Amino acid sequence: MRPRTTLATAGRILRQLRGDHRTVALMLVVPCVLLGLLAWVYSQAPGEVFDEVGPALLGVFPLVVMFIVTSIATLRERTTGTLERLLTTPLGKGDLMLGYALAFGVMAVLQALVASAFAVWVCGLDIEGPVWLLVVIAVVDAVLGTALGLLASGFARTEFQAVQFMPAFVLPQFLLCGLLLPRDRMPGVLEAVSDVLPLSYAVDAMTDVATQADPLGDVLPSLGVMLVWVALALVLGSLTLRRRTP
């Protein structure tokens, strides 16, 4: 692995995205539209339901969007033959994985800034903790989505399979992340499973920032677990890249 190759790869991926205005717009606008829609749904409900659900969704959207974009982008590298070609060059598998993580990490920062700003200033989301921490969590969350997307695309052979991996990888995490029912009220087995899944920690961290004035002590361990998942997914993902294929 060499930094120059990693950066060149990240730059190339960002350049590809820059030429695709519609994808960039979708990545930035869709989370805002969904948050706005949700705020509207709860606008006449008693209590402060949006303040409870909104932060959790800020933890769900970046992961979902980045998961889809990344798994399709890397699958495209496989099907167009650019991956096979790259694997005949000195490019390290880690260069490719980190290049993707870096490039989509940059997109994640943008998306997190836009979605968080929209949630707080337009939808009137009340947050007790610091907004910058909300953004940090959203970025780690999006990088997590990228890493999981890279891993999932290693198991997809066609676009149809790649798209199906979204419900397969992400929806179970969504059901168990504590948004529908607090995790400690789930059946013991499901709670144990949700204790392992990374999205649970993203949602926990977001909720901590929303409800506590000084949440750093609770958020850091959650961020730690998410980063372990990022590393794990990137390592496992690079194992699915084979220089030799049948």
Place this chain on the structure above:
Amino acid sequence: MTDAAIVVEDLRVLRGGREVLPGLSMTVPRGQVVGLLGPSGGGKSTLMRALVGVQVVAGGTVSVLGAPAGSASLRRRVGYLTQAPSVYADLTVRDNVRYFAAVLGADATAVERAIEAVHLSDHAGARVANLSGGQLSRTSLACTLVGDPEVLVLDEPTVGLDPVLRRELWEIFRGLAAEGRTLVVSSHVMDEAVRCDRLLLLRAGALLSDSTLAELLARTGTEDAEPAFLALIDAAEDDGGSGRGRRGAGAEA
């Protein structure tokens, strides 16, 4: 030190449960352009994938520049052009070549030189998606040339190109060989046989011929590459051959 750039011994490759290469041996001398010809489905692309080390092989050895094919030390020295142009359609020609240059450790002057070599300087700023098929495959070739490899494995680099461009590309190939580089070029176009130093005819995974064009013509008593190949293939089928891959053999040779 041997003067062979590529030595293949008893190479066996299975794809989808079928024996595509049932035990192939060949040698490619350094500094030559070797043409790999034969009916489609005969194993040309599989052999080329084995030469660059991306093909899982069932047996035998492939060594390139004295090292096993696909070794880390060869990744900068061997250039591979896939049959389908493998470049990023949503980038410009220059951005594509630049990226592969960065990966291969080449500099900015190499980028412009590679684009110039395939006559795409006028289109360097154009997105690949907007280019014609011929320009697309030339972009792909530029991404191989930019690394300045010692051995080039080119899978049908001239397919779909007009005669003028084909001639220009062959002049590039001849120039590269004159500098001491080794090229393995597969082709369907028989008149390209005259451009090669040696010709390998591959049918059903077996080498029917490995010689210069002159030797081939003398052996078959023909005056041109195409009838010579047809004569060899007919002879192989009359022998009963191996029977393998006969379905694929035919029209294209």
